[in-house]
Amino acid sequence: MNELPLPIDKIVANYGVAPTEVDQVQLEWYEVHKRRLTRHTMGGKSILMQLEQGAEWHHGDALFHQETLQAILVVKPSLTIRFNPLDLVQLADFGYFIGNRHLPIFNITSEESLRLPYDGRLYEQVLAKYGTSIQLEEALLLSEDLIRQQAKSKQRADVKTMDKHTGLGEQVIKDN
Numbered sequence: 001m002n003e004l005p006l007p008i009d010k011i012v013a014n015y016g017v018a019p020t021e022v023d024q025v026q027l028e029w030y031e032v033h034k035r036r037l038t039r040h041t042m043g044g045k046s047i048l049m050q051l052e053q054g055a056e057w058h059h060g061d062a063l064f065h066q067e068t069l070q071a072i073l074v075v076k077p078s079l080t081i082r083f084n085p086l087d088l089v090q091l092a093d094f095g096y097f098i099g100n101r102h103l104p105i106f107n108i109t110s111e112e113s114l115r116l117p118y119d120g121r122l123y124e125q126v127l128a129k130y131g132t133s134i135q136l137e138e139a140l141l142l143s144e145d146l147i148r149q150q151a152k153s154k155q156r157a158d159v160k161t162m163d164k165h166t167g168l169g170e171q172v173i174k175d176n
Contacts, residue, residue, distance in 0.1 A: 005038050005048040006065045015062030015072065023071040025049075025063065029078055029117070029141035032057040041071045049073075059142055075140055079118040081126060082135045084111075094130065098122075106145040114147075115139055 023043040031037065033056050037049045047070055049063065061073040085091035094114070098105065101122065106115040116122070118136065127134045 003046055005046040006070060007048045008050070008063045008065055008070065010064035010067070011049075011051075012062040012064065013058055014060055015069075017062065017069070017072060022069060024074045025071045026074050026076045027057060029075055029143075032075065032143050043071075045070065047071065056143055058144070059140065075142060077138045077140050080106075080115040080137055080139045080141065081118055081123050082108075082113055082115050082137050082139070083126070083130065084113040084133050084135070086133060090130070090133065094126075097126070097129065104141075105147045106141050107147050108145065115141065115145075117141060 023041040023045065025039045025041045025047060027037075027039075035051045035053070035055075038046065039049065040046055047063065047065070049057075051057065057073055057075075059073065059075040062069055063071045063073060083094055085094060095105075098116065103116050103119070103122070108115060123134075123136065
């Protein structure tokens with residue numbers, strides 16, 4: 001007899017529990033935008049997870065059913081291509097080379113490098129072109145590290161700053 005999955009009715013971001021202390025549910029990096037998922041936790045519980053439109057799952061989200069913590073969401077590490085540019089010219093060339101492939105690019109600010117999800121043919125091409133600036137590594141690909149997300153966040157912050165200075169909604173009246 002199949003058990004019905006427990007519906008998750010509350011999600012708490014950045015919950016203060018280490019994933020090793022409670023049951024975990026694992027997702028691949030590319031599943032964080034899926035709105036409705038049924039998964040088994042590492043402990044074997046079946047859970048039903050649903051998101052609102054436009055929301056996404058985050059590494060460390062706490063999943064609750066009737067005020068009881070069921071699991072912590074963990075994004076699984078995956079094989080990545082890491083690019084450590086020697087200079088800005090090489091970075092620009094890499095961006096141009098990768099841009100037409102429509103792959104997500106993840107920024108690692110602390111290490112001044114970029115990560116891409118592994119693709120065999122692409123790896124061979126970038127290794128031949130950029131040599132020692134390319135490495136393969138297991139890593140977390142988190143949506144907050146996506147360059148596209150970071151650019152949107154910066155753009156929103158810049159607009160808010162502009163709004164504070166111009167007083168959005170105010171009319172400027174010039175005296176002639």
